[in-house]
Amino acid sequence: xxxxxxxxxxxxxxxxxxxxxxxxxxxxxxxxxxxxxxxxxxxxxxxxxxxxxxxxxxxxxxxxxxxxxxxxxxxxxxxxxxxx
Numbered sequence: 001x002x003x004x005x006x007x008x009x010x011x012x013x014x015x016x017x018x019x020x021x022x023x024x025x026x027x028x029x030x031x032x033x034x035x036x037x038x039x040x041x042x043x044x045x046x047x048x049x050x051x052x053x054x055x056x057x058x059x060x061x062x063x064x065x066x067x068x069x070x071x072x073x074x075x076x077x078x079x080x081x082x083x084x
Contacts, residue, residue, distance in 0.1 A: 001036050002059070006055045014051075023038055023039065024039055029053060034051045034056050035051075036049045
């Protein structure tokens, strides 16, 4: 899941990836918060990323096995992978 968030200096892009086989990424949206969670097969959360809904510009879901595209202008895009 790729999350694009408005920041003071433009936009920031975060990637939340299912790091192991059998895990999935779930998204919930409510009360002004977007929450992206990597969960195990049994539904146990592994990693959680929370963003203010008013700052989220885009949520992009990539099919399994497909890597996120890189930006044509890497200076304008800051990519951070969330690993806890």
